[in-house]
Amino acid sequence: MQWETVIGLEIHAQLATNSKIFSGASTRFGNEPNRQACPVDLGLPGVLPVLNEGAVAMAVRLGLGIGADIAGRSVFARKNYFYPDLPKGYQISQYEIPVVGTGQLEIALDDGTVKTIGVTRAHLEEDAGKSLHEDFHGMTGIDLNRAGTPLLEIVSEPDMRSPAEAVAYAKKIRTLVRYLGICDGNMQEGSLRVDANVSIRPAGSQEFGTRAEIKNVNSFRFLEKALNFEIERQREILEDGGTVQQETRLYDANADETRSMRTKEEANDYRYFPDPDLLPLEVDQAFIESVRVELPELPDEKRDRFISEYGLPVYDANVLTASRELADYYEATVAAAGGAPKVGANWVMSELGGVLNAQGLDISDSPVSAQALGGLIQRIQDQTISGKIAKQVFEAMVAGEGDADGVIEAKGLKQITDTGEIERMIDEVVDANPGQVEQYRAGKDKVLGWFVGQVMKASRGKANPEQVNQLLRQKLDA
Amino acid sequence: MISGRTGPTNDGSNPVMHDRTIAELARALADGEVSSVELTRGFLDRIEARNPDSNSFITITREQALAEAEVADAGRAAGRAGALTGVPIAHKDIFCTDGVRTSCGSRMLDNFEAPYDATVVRNMREAGLVMLGKTNMDEFAMGSSNETSYYGPVNNPWDPRRVPGGSSGGSAAAVAARLAPGATGTDTGGSIRQPAAMCGLTGLKPTYGRVSRFGMVAFASSLDQGGPLARTAEDCALMLGAMAGFDPNDSTSIDRPVDDYAGALDGVSLQGLKVGLPKEYFGEGMSEGVRGVVDGVAERLRELGAEPVEISLAHTDLSVPAYYVVAPAEASSNLSRFDGVRYGYRCEEAKNILDLYERSRGEGFGAEVKRRIMVGTYALSAGYFDAYYLKAQKIRQLISEDFRKAFEQVDVILGPTSPTTAFPIGERSDDPVAMYMSDVYTIAVNLAGLPALSMPAGFADGLPVGVQLIGNHFDEGRLLGVAHQYQQATDHHRQVPAGVND
């Protein structure tokens, strides 16, 4: 039987506010345990939540970024359950009426097609603390620094039909939240957390199969692996005549499998009700407009502009707009080079991209600044050096040996364009190889390339290859 | 059991300090008749000598009180004194006090010292008021008799075998016993007004949002409101002026200037005042003694120029049922934070996390608190939410609409505060539903968020009877003014329990 996969994602984005969603404690990552947990975060008696304007503005940003309706009025509810990292015994979360309503997002697939994924809603809520299970002589340690950090939970429609689509969507959300400056997107630190609802159904069926929710996926690679494992697991169950249980499953990256979470007994009885300590959140048109005017150029807009303004292929434009920092770097490079956008794109994507990849660096930590790379490209364009020598110069720049001009000067890499000097080298090569000259004159055109190579070698790569080619022909054809 | 009158004596001499009202003490301080340290020491001595009789106080803060009194005296000497500078008062032990235990009447918080002050506590300290100590209360303010306190019941100064009412029973008994001239209370379903009525005091539950809830241990967040308990409407006006105000730390606090309640008292006139008498309040359930007193007040107000108007609050009989869904539902969630992890009571030798939760909470909470948590948990649980919680919220709307319509016709509403006078300790403690009915006249006000006041109106069988005045939102000034005018013409509020002045 042919099966169709149905995937929906719930993405929790930690909002990049200074302070927590309902308290004035810091949200900074990595402090010592409980140094950023104030009475509100600790759930001390009598203290009360007050909503952070920054968190609301960021939620609205996301809403505008996905073309969603912003709810004029939304409500915070309490989700009641007991867990040691949940100090109040309830999580404040928007339940029935979220601040961001229906929106959508376009993802580019590998075959070049574009697919629209629906976003059902996005709602504000508070994060819980962390439980540390190691090294406390059989006890669990509770760190509440994270408790109360604002989260935006972005819930997609079940619109994805393969793990690849799910990954593309998750990446696109990550790109978007980073563009919007509302989340750093760091999956290792848990700033962006992806839960996947996945089910399969016979191809052509309109009904959804029973889904499993997969948690604990902290990279895109694991997301893809977890989904692949889970799809295969469900297929085997169904093909053996079994039924899939609706449950939450944890992905274990070491074993590369999903495992059923021991069901918390009354997991489904959260006793939601409107939080009486908070009033309905009203977001008026003026607030929305004040957020809108601050919106940066969004990834899709930037991609389209790169295509039209720089004449880049769609692929290049997609790669270069994958993050705001990369796009900014690219544009600064082109500006410094004084043009040559396609050459710049190639350099940023391949040469620089290779170095960053190899060294595990982010574009913001690039060892070569956009200014410096632009300078290098300028020297290629004005023929001071060839593209090949440029790679040598670039390596030196990466190694911190200075800017392009400095490296070219220090290493004497300036291209030889002096006709007399090139002719002298040609004469030497031609004189030393009478056999090849004969072959050429007998009609073996390919030998010309060999001669070019020899002359380039003699110039240690510095001769202008076009000039070499031209002068060689003149000499041999004479 | 009434031993006589207080206030200016017949020969023109002033009564002893402990028998004076807040307004009188403020004058004595301003006139230099007494210092705050002297006054404070006098009250502390009385508390230490007499608290065993009533069990009004859980904690007495002698050293801190004397230090605050010294600051007040120094401020006054330096020309920095407000209207209430140096006047000692007591706080209900539900208000968090930095460095002083806040028990909320519970074993759960017997060891809890908040690292912050409630906004009410801070506001009153900034107004120069001196805190004598923290008063007894029903555990987590859940009760109408002060019998659910972990620290034991409070005896009513009018008859020590009887309850003082609750949940602010310690505050009421302390003021009635002249251990403090005024005290703070909180009112979720009648917890200021009912003990005020049973102890012969004036007590005001302000409009929801008028007094900050920050630092006030939450019982039912959409109903809770702090307010004053004192002997006179004038004293309540003075105290409310110090307590009230916008607080950015409480999302439900209203950003609206605080009226000059005390200054406006004399400007309120009873002439032509339309006083609504809800027919539903005068039906069955009210004891004959109480009925006689309430009728008498209506008549007296008419004589003083007011115009009684019969009105209807049609859904009155649904207020107790709706309240016993809304309040326990909110409480069940509010009290989840008491889990033995970060503060408060923790059971011995927990076997696992579930055991830690269940025993810490099972041992730390008393029976009534557990009952209400269970009722609230049930009402919110899957399958029951619509039938209980949502239904109650709808009835809450109907009750509010009744009041909205009533206030189109009348200026204030008059009725009984409690259906009976103070009942004997133990009489209702085994019958939760009978206890809940004690609040039948006070609960609707909390559901609608309205201000209401109870004032002494007479006696039945030697026990004080209070009447309730309900006002429209933010109409505290009018309620206090009407009560003040009534108190100018009567002396019920000047009666003193026997033995108190011995």
Added chain:
Amino acid sequence: MSLSPDEVRRIAHLARLSVADDEVAANANDLSNILDLVDRMNAVDTSGVTPMAHPQNATQRLRPDVVTEPDQRERYQRLAPAVERGLYLVPRVVE
């Protein structure tokens, strides 16, 4: 409305309250009586009535996104029954 002993146990567990076996019957009785009181709500038809969650018709005020709370861990943890290396300790939670 009459609650069974099992329902009392279920609610008590949901609320994380230990209830001794010999208290279950009394609790069932009390809670049933309270629910009988509450069930008087059914006397009125509330269809079409908007639920009222809050006594005020106001909206949420927003706080500027500023860090105002200093680190006071030592002070707050003095209140705690068990702390080690800055962490609150509880019996091991099995994941």
